[in-house]
Every structure is written in structure tokens, then in C-alpha cells.
Amino acid sequence: MTKEKKKMPLATQIFIALALAVVVGLLFQKQADFLTTYIQPFGTIFLNLLKFIVVPIVLFSIMAGVVSMSDVKKVGKIGVQTVVYFFITTALAMVIGVGIAFLFKGTFPELATSGLEYEATEPTPFMDVLVNIFPSNFIDPLLNATMLQVIVMALILGFAVVLLGERGRDAVSGINLLNEIFMKAMEMIIALSPIGVFCLLAPVVAANGAMVLGSFAKVILAAYIAYVLHCVLVYSLSVKLLVNMSPIAFFKGMSTAMAFAFSTSSSVGSLPITLECCDKMGAEHEIASFVLPLGATINMDGTAIYQGVSVVFIASCYGVELTPAQYVTIILTAVLASIGTAGVPGSGIIMLAMVLQAVGLPVEGIALIAGVDRIFDMGRTVVNITGDASCAVIVSKLNQKGKPQSEELAITKEDSFE
Ligand code: ASP
Secondary structure, three states: OOOOOOOHHHHHHHHHHHHHHHHHHHOHHHHHHHHHHHHHHHHHHHHHHHHHHHHHHHHHHHHHHOOOOHHHHHHHHHHHHHHHHHHHHHHHHHHHHHHHHHHHHHHHOOOOOOOOOOOOOOOOOOOHHHHHHOOOOOOHHOOOOOOOOHHHHHHHHHHHHHHHHHHHHHHHHHHHHHHHHHHHHHHHHOHHHHHHHHHHHHHHHHHHHHHHHHHHHHHHHHHHHHHHHHHHHHHHHHHHHOOOOOOHHHHHHHHHHHHHHHOOOOOHHHHHHHHHHHHHHOOHHHHHHHHEEEHHHOOOHHHHHHHHHHHHHHHOOOOOOOOOHHHHHHHHHHHHHHHHOOOOOOHHHHHHHHHHOOOOOOOOHHHHOOOOOOHHHHHHHHHHHHHHHHHHHHHHHHHOOOOOHHHHOOHHHHHHHO
């Protein structure tokens, strides 16, 4: 008889690591130098692994997203409506996220980021930012982790595979396989996050004392206000204005999936429940089965909000005043970064590295929020799946002909999909 040892969930491990880092940091404030010299390097190893995985993850997850759209050709209109809706809502999420963070900016502290060196770089003019999105070399973007260029490469190559049609079939399987391999590697790296969190955070707490803890409350509050605002404004108005569905009925219909996403922090893991909720709300099963998995791969409004808020917070901590051009870069990069974020726990923080790099902020700044990332993650995953579901319901309704609206999308027991 084998008795399997039950593994502690990663979320619990991370919370324990966080609590430990705070206790150790506060107890050893006088030994902050020791922690910075001997503990922080292990955190740096964790960060290096994150940096190592970010390029292939972006490259292959975006390519896999694009090649999966070969079906879009078949469903034509549905695919276009879906992608347009995803893009617009994510852009709105970013504007709300950065806007709220901007309002909170005054309350964010400037920290003694001991050991987390940062050299101010000259801000790049906006037109140069635009030109620099496009690669002039195949290897450089991969080598230097120039993420916007990596994304453009992924889009060009992905569409090339789609245009090859039948002849691109092997490439599609290859891309999907590589995507799975790197996802697995990312899972392995994420499993190390409790150690990474402890080693990165303890020295920061020791150097900054309790002030750093107070600052978490404010940045978390800012993110959650933006999450709620986005749901209430964007999703409520979308379902009401586009398909005349009651927002209350929509959120009620989604409540099970939202609770599940909150506790698992995984859009992909929540997929079956989200699908069931959409079915019960009267969405077309075929349409929801297309929109939701695509959304779990490329549509991450909550993640975009989180990245916007975090970047503004990290800039504040480093005492960096962001320029308007940098705000535009943050919005642009985070929209793209959220597309490249996998629907699994903790992947949003990996993509945060890319947004930080795009505005010349140090990736090490992630240390400041890594310990509480799970708290952000729970909320952002709820927003992510709610965005996907709103799209499934709206696109379904827009493509349903011949039924009166009230019959299609009101939530009643008889409404469940058959
Ligand atoms: N956990 C999120 C999701 O599954 C992704 C993220 O980390 O931002 O949607």
C-alpha cells in the first residue's frame, strides 16, 4: 500500500516564504549587509532563470497563439470579432491600471533599494521607440531579450506558418510542442519561487524595515481598485451595450468560475468551469469553445492592469519619474506582454520583466513585489477569465440570428446549453 505524500500548494509555500522573509528581514535589520551579500545572490539566480525563460516563452506562446488561429479563417468573422474585442479591452485595462497607479503614485515610497543597483538611462524619444519595435536582425532580439522585437518576430513567423496552409502542418505541431516544453520549464522555475521570494525579499525588508510592508498594502489596493473598476466599467458596459445583457446576470453567471480562478490563479485551469458558466448563460458552445481557450492564451486584462500598476510602483521605489513617452511604452508593452503571458499561476511576473526592460527600469525591481505576487495573481486571474467569458457571450450573441435577445442571454435554469 503506497501512501502518497501530499505536497503543500505553491501558494501556501509562497505565503510562508513571504512571512519568513519579513520576519528574518525585520530581525536582522542590523545584518542587512550580510543578507545582501550571502542571501540575495540566490534570489539573483532565481531572477536569472526567469530572464532565461522569458524569450522562448514569448516567442513560442505567441507563435502558438497565432498558428491556432488557422481556424479563424474558417470562423472568419468570429475570429476577427474576438481578437478585436480582446485587443480593445486589454488596451482599456492598461489605461485604467496605469491611471489608477498614477493617482496612487504619491503614496508609493522611495526605497533604499540596497543591492538592487540601478543606473538611470536617457529616455528614448517616442519615434525611436516605435522604430525600435521592428527587428533588423534575426538573432539580436533573442540574444538581447529585446522583447517587443521578439513579439514582432513571433507574429511574422506565426502568420507565415498560417499562410503556408497544409504545408505548414508540421511546423504547427513543432511550435505547439516547443511551446509545451518551455511551459514545462517555466513551471519548474516557478516551483522555485518560494526560495526566490525569500532570498530576494529578506534583504530588502532588512534594508528598508517596516516601511516596505506598508507600501505593499497601497500597491495591492491600487491593483484591486483597477481590477474592480475594469470589470464594472468595461465588462458591464460591453455586455449591456453590445448585447443588451444585464451586467448583474453576467457576474452572477460567472461567480463560480471567478471563485475558482481566485483560488487557483490559473486561467487555463479554470477553463472547464468558465465554459460551463458561459454555456449556462446561453452562449453558443462552439463559439465559447473557440473564444475561451484562445482567451486563456492571449487575453489577459488583469495581467495588463497588474503590470501597469507594478511598473509605476517599482519606478516610484527607485525614485524614477516616468516621462509621458515612457507611460505610452508601458501601455504598449504591457498589452503585448499580457498576450504573451501563459494562463498559469505566476506567469504574469515573468512578463513584468519585459515591461520593466522596455522602459529601462531594473528587472531586479521585481524583488519588491515578488513576495506578494500571489495576492495580485488571484485578482488578475479573475479579471482575465471574466474578460474571456464576456467576449464568448458577446460574440455568441452577435452571431446568433433569429432568436429574441432576452431569450438568449437571460440566466434562467432552462437557459443552459444543450
Ligand atoms: N495567473 C494568470 C492567469 O492564469 C496569469 C498571470 O500570472 O498573470 O491568468
